[in-house]
Amino acid sequence: MRVVVLPFDDDGTVPLPPPGTHAVLLTPSHQFPTGGALLPARRTALVDWARAHDGLILEDDYDGEFRYDRQPVGALQGLDPERVVHLGTTSKSLATGLRLGWAVLPAALATGSLAPHGGWGGTTWGPGAMDQLTFAVFLRSGAYDRHVRAMRLRYRRRRDALVAAVTARAPGVGVSGIAAGLHAVLRLPPGTEPVVLRAAAWERLALTGLARFRHPDAVLPPADALVVGYATPADHAWPSALEALCRVLP
Amino acid sequence: MRVVVLPFDDDGTVPLPPPGTHAVLLTPSHQFPTGGALLPARRTALVDWARAHDGLILEDDYDGEFRYDRQPVGALQGLDPERVVHLGTTSKSLATGLRLGWAVLPAALATGSLAPHGGWGGTTWGPGAMDQLTFAVFLRSGAYDRHVRAMRLRYRRRRDALVAAVTARAPGVGVSGIAAGLHAVLRLPPGTEPVVLRAAAWERLALTGLARFRHPDAVLPPADALVVGYATPADHAWPSALEALCRVLP
Numbered sequence: 001m002r003v004v005v006l007p008f009d010d011d012g013t014v015p016l017p018p019p020g021t022h023a024v025l026l027t028p029s030h031q032f033p034t035g036g037a038l039l040p041a042r043r044t045a046l047v048d049w050a051r052a053h054d055g056l057i058l059e060d061d062y063d064g065e066f067r068y069d070r071q072p073v074g075a076l077q078g079l080d081p082e083r084v085v086h087l088g089t090t091s092k093s094l095a096t097g098l099r100l101g102w103a104v105l106p107a108a109l110a111t112g113s114l115a116p117h118g119g120w121g122g123t124t125w126g127p128g129a130m131d132q133l134t135f136a137v138f139l140r141s142g143a144y145d146r147h148v149r150a151m152r153l154r155y156r157r158r159r160d161a162l163v164a165a166v167t168a169r170a171p172g173v174g175v176s177g178i179a180a181g182l183h184a185v186l187r188l189p190p191g192t193e194p195v196v197l198r199a200a201a202w203e204r205l206a207l208t209g210l211a212r213f214r215h216p217d218a219v220l221p222p223a224d225a226l227v228v229g230y231a232t233p234a235d236h237a238w239p240s241a242l243e244a245l246c247r248v249l250p
Numbered sequence: 251m252r253v254v255v256l257p258f259d260d261d262g263t264v265p266l267p268p269p270g271t272h273a274v275l276l277t278p279s280h281q282f283p284t285g286g287a288l289l290p291a292r293r294t295a296l297v298d299w300a301r302a303h304d305g306l307i308l309e310d311d312y313d314g315e316f317r318y319d320r321q322p323v324g325a326l327q328g329l330d331p332e333r334v335v336h337l338g339t340t341s342k343s344l345a346t347g348l349r350l351g352w353a354v355l356p357a358a359l360a361t362g363s364l365a366p367h368g369g370w371g372g373t374t375w376g377p378g379a380m381d382q383l384t385f386a387v388f389l390r391s392g393a394y395d396r397h398v399r400a401m402r403l404r405y406r407r408r409r410d411a412l413v414a415a416v417t418a419r420a421p422g423v424g425v426s427g428i429a430a431g432l433h434a435v436l437r438l439p440p441g442t443e444p445v446v447l448r449a450a451a452w453e454r455l456a457l458t459g460l461a462r463f464r465h466p467d468a469v470l471p472p473a474d475a476l477v478v479g480y481a482t483p484a485d486h487a488w489p490s491a492l493e494a495l496c497r498v499l500p
Binding site: 098100127128129 | 347348350380
């Protein structure tokens with residue numbers, strides 16, 4: 001399989017693949033890592049591409065449960081269920097260690113995906129049956145929905161605290177990608193990303209620079225920024241972590 | 251990766267691979283599906299091969315917990331821990347659905363196997379953390395050992411009942427591969443395997459013929475036989491399943 005990179009501009013991913021492409025993988029509800037939602041016109045154009053070229057779209061909805069500000073963003077899969085595979089996970093909503101996820105497949109792909117040698121019942125890898133059954137009970141009881149709603153409020157408060165602190169303490173730093181998910185992008189003055197990352201390491205903060213996620217084929221000029229996950233640490237450690245973050249920002 | 255098949259004779263696997271082979275995968279304590287243990291002289295010869303050719307041996311010890319008659323068969327890995335990877339699993343001792351297993355690796359391979367992109371902590375597949383942690387508590391408490399001992403007695407009684415019933419009701423059928431594990435091989439008169447399998451399906455017995463496991467490159471003449479797992483069904487259904495099995499045997 002040959003992998004090509006989709007173009008990316010100031011409005012996010014340009015999801016029109018080059019001729020000869022069979023499938024497109026993207027995170028339309030919350031681009032990773034920059035955090036924007038795919039523009040409505042681009043969503044439509046992508047589905048049109050799939051219909052015209054017999055293409056498949058893989059919609060990685062990795063943190064769609066956590067949307068704070070805007071109206072809910074519908075699943076791309078809803079635009080054409082026979083062209084879009086919707087991929088979900090409990091990695092953000094419950095725990096990465098659970099290793100539970102799901103795929104909502106077009107009917108034509110469902111049978112092959114469940115065949116003995118590629119599916120859960122066969123000899124290849126799948127999540128443990130105990131975790132699957134436990135999650136099914138959790139979901140059916142409504143407790144999963146209540147958990148997601150409670151966590152959404154909690155994460156929103158953390159996000160608000162992060163934005164307020166950065167705005168007050170580091171006015172030269174822009175905050176973006178915050179309408180959804182569990183991470184924000186802090187845009188830094190040009191050339192400062194490496195030194196901020198080194199200072200963060202001294203403060204024992206596990207931050208990632210945006211450069212780490214930059215593909216070698218990317219065409220936009222590099223932008224200095226931090227990708228800051230705010231789902232951790234635990235509540236008792238959160239205020240001091242936020243304070244340490246503000247100390248290292250320029 | 252090119253896969254070649256090891257020779258197989260009346261004494262089981264002949265574990266001497268052709269020139270150019272880098273690694274050998276086998277089930278030395280209980281050949282699957284025929285059920286014999288690898289002969290001591292062949293165990294030694296295989297380790298000698300690995301030392302002479304810088305080869306790696308993968309010892310799939312899939313049901314080594316359940317040995318009934320003979321002295322325990324030591325792990326091949328014990329003969330040369332730097333040449334043999336020992337692979338274990340809870341699929342037979344607890345439940346296939348747990349998807350838990352382990353590899354005892356030579357030191358030289360351990361680091362690479364735990365690297366971020368190939369190991370449990372990275373972005374690739376591993377068993378769920380909850381199951382791993384639960385199993386660790388179960389193991390450390392001694393409860394796993396007690397469970398295996400209790401099941402060994404239970405499976406041994408089932409095996410004895412199977413052998414007794416087949417010997418009494420179908421004297422033309424030979425029983426082999428029964429010193430360990432959770433399945434027996436019932437050797438049938440030549441040419442009868444397909445008809446016995448069809449009769450078993452009518453009796454709603456899920457049996458597998460030995461032919462199903464035969465590799466296209468195998469050199470021994472075909473042998474008609476059934477591979478009979480006796481770990482299922484549940485106790486209340488076991489006597490009638492055994493009775494149904496005896497009905498379909500020639």
